[in-house]
Amino acid sequence: MSETVVKRECDRFRPIYYAAASGDFNPIHIDKEMGQMAGLPGNILHGMCTMAWAVEAAIDALGGDPGDLARVKVRFSKPVKIDDTVTLTLKREGKRVEIAAVNQDGEDVLKNAVAEGR
Amino acid sequence: MALDPKFVGRSYGPYTYQAGLEKIREFAVAISTLPLPYELARQEPAGLRPVYHDEAAGKASRHGSVIAPPTFCVNFAIAPFLRAVLDPALGVDVGMLLHGEQEFVFHAPVRPGDTITTNGKIDAIYEKAQKDFLVVSTDSVNQLGRPVVHAVWTAVIRR
Incomplete structure (x- = not known):
């Protein structure tokens, strides 16, 4: 088994870049007040961006070729907020990578996250 | 309800x-560690997988071209x-x-x-x-x- 750790930061513009790149302009991601109106701490990062971070880290854990990734599954358990730091811990065993994603307060932002190589 | x-x-x-190639590049930058997209014009995109943006690297890879990040x-x-x-x-x-x-x-x-x-x-x-x-x-x-x-x-x- 091998273990790697990757840290990713959600700078205040990250949800805006991700909105443009993904086409997901849901206002809860790009506008603080809209996020608060939806009962969130503010605007939150797209879960899919957190998942992209996990996927890219899993590709590295599997050897670095994106074509070797066969499957990935995650549960979004806690929103990623502006200025959050997400620590991704990847445990690889054979073709299977278990991914833990934890914010600076020790809360899981992803749960049951797993990637599989070909 | x-x-x-x-x-x-x-x-x-x-x-x-x-x-499209530029859309794939834009997405790759958005999920990378680059602080701002416009910095791509001024610096080598460190931390960005070459096969996601560099046509020569794509051609030399086993994929034969640029490929999109999976979550694209x-x-x-x-x-x-x-x-x-x-x-x-x-x-x-x-x-x-x-x-x-x-x-x-x-x-x-x-x-x-x-x-x-x-x-x-x-x-x-x-x-x-x-x-x-x-x-x-x-x-x-x-x-x-x-x-x-x-x-x-x-x-x-x-x-």
Whole structure:
């Protein structure tokens, strides 16, 4: 088994870049007040961006070729907020990578996250 | 108001999407560690996988061209899921919607110039812990008829 750790930061513009790149302009991601109106701490990062971070880290854990990734599954358990730091811990065993994603307060932002190589 | 399970099986699509090199590059930058996209013009994109943006690196790779990051598929595979959550018949309160779970099964990589067709359907509607769950599965194929990605999208609607 091998273990790697990757840290990713959600700078205040990250949800805006991700909105443009993904086409997901849901206002809860790009506008603080809209996020608060939806009962969130503010605007939150797209879960899919957190998942992209996990996927890219899993590709590295599997050897670095994106074509070797066969499957990935995650549960979004806690929103990623502006200025959050997400620590991704990847445990690889054979073709299977278990991914833990934890914010600076020790809360899981992803749960049951797993990637599989070909 | 609970979502009505009678909509399980309802299908959405086909939706077509034309993948472009610059869009793939833009997406790769957005998920990279680069502080600002405009810095790409002023610095080597350290931390950005060359096969996602550099045509020479793509050509030299076993893929033979630039390929998109796997999660780039959100750009096209999400279409049936969005149509479902915005379907007036279902009446989802989108202001209370969160992305609950996500699964992708990757088949073929996406390349610049690919035309990708996506179909989807509602797989499940259920209620748990005072929340509604809406599960949509999607299948995307490229212009050669090859499967690109199978995805399962789970929305959680708070009350």
